[in-house]
Amino acid sequence: MERDPRAWQDPLARPVTFLPGVGPRRARALESLGIRSIGDLLYHYPFRYEDLRLRRPGEWEDGRRVAVEGTVAGKPRVSRGGRVPVVAVPMDVQGIRIHAVWFRQAYVLERLTRYRRWRLAGRWQAARRSLVVEHMEPVSEGGAGHSVHAGRIVPVYQTSGDLRPKWLRTWIASALKEAEPHLVDPLPWRWRAKLGLMDKAEALREIHFPRDWERLGRARERLVYEECLRFQLPLQCARWRQKSRRAPALRLTRREWEEFLAALPFSPTEGQRRVLRAVAAEIAGHAPMRRLILGDVGSGKTVIAAAALFAAAMSGGQGVLLAPTEILAEQHARTLSGWFAGFSFPVWLLTGGTDRAERTRCFADISAGRPGILVGTHAVLGHVPYSALRVAVCDEQQRFGVVQRMALLRPNESIHLLSMSATPIPRTLAMALFGDVDVSFLPARPETPGRRVTRWLPLEREEEVVLELRQRLSRGERAYVVAPAIGRPGEQPESKKDVLSLFDWFREQLAGFAVGLLHGRMSPGEKERVMRAFAEGAIQALVATTVVEVGVDVPEATMMVIYHAERFGLSQLHQLRGRIGRSGQDAVCFVLTGPLTDIARQRIEAFQAVNDGYLLAKKDLELRGPGDWAGLAQSGWPDFALFDPIRDEIWMRRAKHHAHHLVRSREFWLLPEFASLREGLAVSGEGIH
Known part of the structure; x- marks a missing residue:
């Protein structure tokens, strides 16, 4: 593949194919994640982390992933569980004898003979004193080395297709090595020192491969602050310019x-x-209005x-x-x-x-x-x-x-x-987040005579839901049934997980009632006809994906059924629930779930108990915990990769204050040390001279 010599001028702009192990096929897979260049890789942040630092045997938890270092302490044994080859190797880990186990990986026998000491990561089974290995790598005689896969806090990235998480870790480590000497920090050193912030290169190293949780937190703060500052600068420029504009006065009698x-x-x-x-x-008045209305679902x-x-x-x-x-x-x-x-x-x-x-x-x-x-x-x-x-x-x-x-x-x-x-954020943050506007708050929900309750049932009890649904439809009410996926043409449908299968099933269960189908692959004309029929009552039960999540208003809808609610975020569940009970009638939201993790169970319990969007957002933050930075990037806020509206309020307020003073200072527009921060403003035509 011929390489464009211009790419050498900016290492961050070099295509990912410059990295070892990234060929055309893997480059296409990366492109599906929006990753085309080395710079894109650096800003593909982990969405969570696993603590795979080496621990003593007594600290291993049954059923949890652990990392160990040990030596081969006996002859490997190969057996077959059915037709599946199972390799079991005795290992000595800090004087404790365990068995490392591999399924369907007989080739590891050859690898094990090459080195004596190994670092392994996998799931610990205490009763069998065995480690089901998911990752292995040799340890050199000189020491533990610098693995990016085990023996440390390990980043976990969003992947696509057949991309393996370990490939992303390897490529990002290479990208850091390639780009670090050329990284330009947009924040002047005196500014970083005043705020106690890391420099850019160190922050990128620690956000991907943190040495400990404290450094990870500091790295995240550094990158969040830069996101907030870059967000606020054009807003503060707009706010400054706004004062010189004159708008038409719209005076009504x-x-x-x-x-x-x-x-x-x-x-x-x-x-x-x-x-x-x-x-x-x-x-x-003649000053242009710039106002944001914040109000919870149904306000x-x-x-x-x-x-x-x-x-x-x-x-x-x-x-x-x-x-x-x-x-x-x-x-x-x-x-x-x-x-x-x-x-x-x-x-x-x-x-x-x-x-x-x-x-x-x-x-x-x-x-x-x-x-x-x-x-x-x-x-x-x-x-x-x-x-x-x-x-x-x-x-x-x-x-x-x-x-x-x-x-x-x-x-x-x-x-x-x-x-x-309708995003649930606190008042003080809203004032800072939307730095170019005034903010008005609507009460959470106008008082109505009806009640809206949430009931949580396992999927096995869906017959109770069908019974309730038939009763409500017979009274002239309407209902939504929501599935987490559409279903792909040519694939076997997943039972009760894709909307196409649910539609077929509910047409049988609700014989005598009109059942409609709505999803994102339908043409605009089809969607319009379905929604009009539902609003007018020609369709009584609408089986849909989350296209009904935002803004859809059918006052007669009094029942919502959400299948596999464990697959939805709390905010999304809250938005869906807000589609019912909008006319004062009693309404019920059923959430049906399959097998649940502990975290998923806590989320569903919170959703059942709380009907306030902001309180649910706070609960969501608590459940995510300090090792999971998945914030607005997963919640519909396209301007942020790391910023979280609850966790990071103080950084947005600081950024607004700093941006306000920067755009009004001659130094910002003239000094070379601010050139990187000015670039985005100049490109978007926001510069003030």
Whole structure:
């Protein structure tokens, strides 16, 4: 393979094929993880760690993975358990005789003869005094060496396809060796010293191959702080520039606001009215509104968005609502069209599935300056010919990155921006996390006369669920059944784990009732037809994947059944449960589980007992523990790899404070030591001179 000589100028940009053992096939497997370069490998952080440091025999726990060093102390024995070859080798470990056991690996006999002393990692079986070996490596006569696989705190990485975890560890160790001499720390040394932070190279070494838990924690803090600072710098630049902008004042008369409230099919709660007053006052002024609405599942954030969009249209302008999924965009369009049917302005819908003729008509109206409201997905970030845009609303803002939010604002910086999120984060963190906006909080959930309970059952008792389901459907209520996977064409279905198998099974169990199917592989038109039929009652039970997790609102839905709930995160379970009981009727959420680990059991117990999103997020953090850094990267926050909204609040607040002062200082824009931090701002057009 011919190598591009330009890659030598920046070792971090070199393709992964520069590393030993990475050929074209493995490079393609790495690419499926988003890893193309040596730099990508360095920032592919572990999602957890295993403590495989060497311990005395008395400290080994039965059934747990351990690492040992010992010498071969006898003749290997080969037997067959059925047709499976089993190799058992006597080993002397600190004066204790054990048996190292390998299944289906007869080739280890040849390897064992080459060296006398070995480091082994595997699962300890106390009753048999045996170690079922998963990893082996020779120990040189000179000492223990520097293994990345055993005898230390071992990183565990996300993998894909046939990639083996040990391959990733080996390649990342090589990447560190290759790149370390060329790493440039974006934080000046005096700054690091003041904050007590590691330098960048040491932090990357310790996040991947920590010498102990204390160094791992310090490495993570160093990298989290840099993530937070890079996140805050463009926000603080935007905040500074915002003061010089002038937005159109959207002033509605008292009668017009009363008409808006009368158009709603319900009376807003006092908490909603308080936020409505704040938004109305802000958009009536000439400073561009930058406000975030935080509210738990079912708190009624859509009412606030509708008010801002209504004000834009009634003032002779246009409003746009950006939703993360087509289903949610379509639902918002239906809701707003219903509420505003008595007014003269239209509600347009623009998604990837919008046909060409409808798109052309929509663009013609918008280009001509016709007042109205545009609802859509990422399609509204493209070449929409806005001519009178006044308000933009970003729903489920945690699903969008800062870059996407800036893309919506860049051509229209004088518009009012309202963001909404159901992410459960504390108030003080929200003030820091969204450094370019003001924050409003909605109460957790408007009070309703009905109860919503959560019941946890093993899969073997699903017949009880079917009985309850039939009773509710016979009363005219509706229900969701959620599966953790779709199921792949051509593969044998997994019993009760894929949505296609569940759909077939429930059609039999619910004979006489209308059962629908919804998943992400369906076309936009198909999804729209199914959701419309469910909302109108033509479908009574909807078997779906997590496409119904966010924003879907069918008031008649009073029952949720979640299969294999142990496969879902707590936040995801909470979002799903929020789809039911939205009209004041009694509702029940069944969680069905298979075999559970101790951690999974604690998570399900917490979900059953707690109905507050923030408290569940705190519990999730407690259960993850200090050895598992899986944070927002697994929770829909694309701007962060390590940052956790609860654990790292103090670092985000510090980063906001530092970024605020940096962008206002001449030194930041002129001194070479800040060049690396300035680069991202210059690229995105955020630089201030």
